[in-house]
Amino acid sequence: MTAELLVSDVFRNAMIAGTIAATVSSLVGYFVVLRAQAFAAESLLDVCFAGATGAALFGLSPVFGMAVFGLGAALGIGALGERAHERSVEIGMVVSFGLGLGVFFLGIYAHGSASHANAGVAILFGSLLSIRPDDLLRIGGMGCLIVAGLAVLFRPLLFSSVDPEAARARGVPVRLVSSVFLVLVALAAASGAMAVGILLAASLLIAPAAAAVRLARRPGRSLLLSVSIGIGITWGGILISFLWPWRQPPVGFTVSALAAVVYFIAVAATRSIYARRGKTIIVGDAAETAQWTSSRKESAKRS
Amino acid sequence: MKGLIELFGYPFIVNALVSGSAVAVASAASGYFMICRRETFAGHALPNVGFAGAAGAVLLGIEPVYGLFAVTLSAAVAMGLLARDLRERDATVGVVMTFTLGLGFLFLALYSGYAARVYGILFGSILGISVPAARLSVGVSAASVGLLAFLYRPLLFSTFDPELARARGVPLLFLSVAFLVLLAIIVSVAVQLMGALLLFTLMVGPAATASRIVKSPLAAIGLSVLLALLYVWIGILVAAVSGTLPVSFCIASLSFLVYLPVRLLRGPPRRTHAADDHHHERVPA
Numbered sequence: 283m284t285a286e287l288l289v290s291d292v293f294r295n296a297m298i299a300g301t302i303a304a305t306v307s308s309l310v311g312y313f314v315v316l317r318a319q320a321f322a323a324e325s326l327l328d329v330c331f332a333g334a335t336g337a338a339l340f341g342l343s344p345v346f347g348m349a350v351f352g353l354g355a356a357l358g359i360g361a362l363g364e365r366a367h368e369r370s371v372e373i374g375m376v377v378s379f380g381l382g383l384g385v386f387f388l389g390i391y392a393h394g395s396a397s398h399a400n401a402g403v404a405i406l407f408g409s410l411l412s413i414r415p416d417d418l419l420r421i422g423g424m425g426c427l428i429v430a431g432l433a434v435l436f437r438p439l440l441f442s443s444v445d446p447e448a449a450r451a452r453g454v455p456v457r458l459v460s461s462v463f464l465v466l467v468a469l470a471a472a473s474g475a476m477a478v479g480i481l482l483a484a485s486l487l488i489a490p491a492a493a494a495v496r497l498a499r500r501p502g503r504s505l506l507l508s509v510s511i512g513i514g515i516t517w518g519g520i521l522i523s524f525l526w527p528w529r530q531p532p533v534g535f536t537v538s539a540l541a542a543v544v545y546f547i548a549v550a551a552t553r554s555i556y557a558r559r560g561k562t563i564i565v566g567d568a569a570e571t572a573q574w575t576s577s578r579k580e581s582a583k584r585s
Numbered sequence: 586m587k588g589l590i591e592l593f594g595y596p597f598i599v600n601a602l603v604s605g606s607a608v609a610v611a612s613a614a615s616g617y618f619m620i621c622r623r624e625t626f627a628g629h630a631l632p633n634v635g636f637a638g639a640a641g642a643v644l645l646g647i648e649p650v651y652g653l654f655a656v657t658l659s660a661a662v663a664m665g666l667l668a669r670d671l672r673e674r675d676a677t678v679g680v681v682m683t684f685t686l687g688l689g690f691l692f693l694a695l696y697s698g699y700a701a702r703v704y705g706i707l708f709g710s711i712l713g714i715s716v717p718a719a720r721l722s723v724g725v726s727a728a729s730v731g732l733l734a735f736l737y738r739p740l741l742f743s744t745f746d747p748e749l750a751r752a753r754g755v756p757l758l759f760l761s762v763a764f765l766v767l768l769a770i771i772v773s774v775a776v777q778l779m780g781a782l783l784l785f786t787l788m789v790g791p792a793a794t795a796s797r798i799v800k801s802p803l804a805a806i807g808l809s810v811l812l813a814l815l816y817v818w819i820g821i822l823v824a825a826v827s828g829t830l831p832v833s834f835c836i837a838s839l840s841f842l843v844y845l846p847v848r849l850l851r852g853p854p855r856r857t858h859a860a861d862d863h864h865h866e867r868v869p870a
Contacts, residue, residue, distance in 0.1 A: 320679035321626040370625040371793045375844055377629060378786035382837025385708055385782060389831045481633070482690070485683035492676035532694045538687030545680045549667070 295413045300516040302425045303477035308512030310470040311491035329355040329380035335387035352468030360461030482534040489541035493548035515540040604719040605817040607726035608775040613813035616792035630682035631772045634660040636781040637689035639706040653773040661769035665762035709780025722774040783833035790840030
């Protein structure tokens with residue numbers, strides 16, 4: 283029985299979609315954590331909920347609705363608030379309006395039949411097990427787009443995330459970079475939402491990167507570690523869900539539980555190490571990252 | 586107009602109005618502090634965390650409200666104690682929230698009975714509130730407003746000038762945990778009315794609008810409470826008259842439609858918080 287499951291199309295599609303979503307989310311997540319924008323990422327996911335339910339209402343693909351709404355919200359948040367404090371209020375308003383609209387669309391949609399009501403829950407909590415081949419194509423395409431965007435944006439994004447003042451002084455268009463980055467977060471949120479559902483995609487975006495930033499200091503290593511953790515918890519979650527002997531726990535639960543376990547182990551480990559050394563914890567060391575960027579820049583010039 | 590007056594003859598409308606008003610006052614008053622203390626993400630997380638508690642209680646066959654209290658209170662204490670600086674708080678709240686949402690999803694999957702109760706917790710059921718639940722929400726809201734009034738001065742002090750407050754011996758960590766616990770108590774009774782997904786609207790919307798219009802804390806809290814009451818009353822009546830619109834959607838739209846022009850006309854608020862520079866030194870805007 284279990285061996286059959288492991289070679290089935292369902293399992294294969296879940297693994298492929300999960301791997302793509304995990305890779306993209308943990309790459310983007312590194313910058314989300316570095317910029318303390320977890321709430322912004324979460325709000326884009328909630329807006330995606332409105333997009334997905336709205337698309338379902340008009341018989342369109344949820345990816346389409348999520349991309350349109352997510353892009354709109356990303357540009358809106360980028361345009362409205364410049365400073366972190368101000369921004370948290372703007373983001374709060376965007377979240378509550380997005381969710382309100384989603385509840386409204388779902389209300390109309392679920393009014394029709396009970397299967398529609400279940401469709402709403404599937405959008406919120408998602409299901410890797412119901413991924414179809416054409417979804418795979420969409421998730422893959424979005425993944426390529428995000429990775430390409432990150433590659434282009436990498437250096438100015440890292441610089442302005444670590445030291446926005448210095449970046450601005452050196453002529454990096456900080457505000458533009460930040461808006462484009464939010465667009466990438468929206469796309470990553472949409473692909474994560476396709477895989478594990480809206481409410482739980484945040485665990486792929488935040489937890490692997492938050493753990494990695496604590497465990498490794500250099501950006502390159504943190505990014506690599508973040509992606510490994512992201513893929514690891516996704517595979518682990520899918521396998522546990524498939525192999526569980528008793529009633530199958532949903533993949534969304536196993537992935538988010540593993541993510542939380544990894545994060546809290548990382549917190550506990552780094553706290554005890556730093557407590558022994560008598561240092562304070564600096565998450566994502568700014569000085570070291572800045573040094574890393576400038577040394578990379580010099581070596582690039584030389585070559 | 587006649588139809589509108591007739592509405593007040595229905596006991597469920599009266600129940601909804603009374604319990605909705607109580608919850609609106611408590612959420613709007615604490616929402617002001619939530620915004621000023623930059624706990625917006627925590628305020629968004631707590632109702633979602635509560636979803637796990639409610640779903641777990643339904644699975645065990647007990648009243649959802651007990652599960653809500655148990656889970657939101659422990660999450661509030663955990664978030665208050667674990668998260669020290671902004672960047673850490675951001676990640677911790679995010680991880681705690683998604684984990685508990687996953688837990689709620691597990692309970693939902695294991696529960697094979699009548700799932701409508703669980704959906705009621707996600708989307709709220711203010712028009713279907715029972716009389717004991719309405720009484721409970723009024724009592725708890727009144728108690729939490731009392732607690733807020735009791736903590737008012739030290740809370741205000743520690744919110745706007747944490748450095749000076751620390752120097753004067755105000756217990757900052759205790760206050761920040763106490764405030765999150767207060768939010769958790771309000772959330773526990775309010776989730777059943779407004780739904781886990783949209784309760785946050787009532788906490789952030791009126792307070793965000795009010796703090797842009799008036800400057801003094803007391804005036805802002807008063808205006809915020811007034812706006813919240815208006816949103817809830819209009820929301821309930823519009824939903825009851827239309828018959829199809831969800832109450833929480835009406836409230837969310839109202840609060841956004843009022844906020845937007847105020848935001849565009851008033852512009853960003855002046856920097857009044859001495860804490861700002863200290864808090865955001867290392868975090869990009």
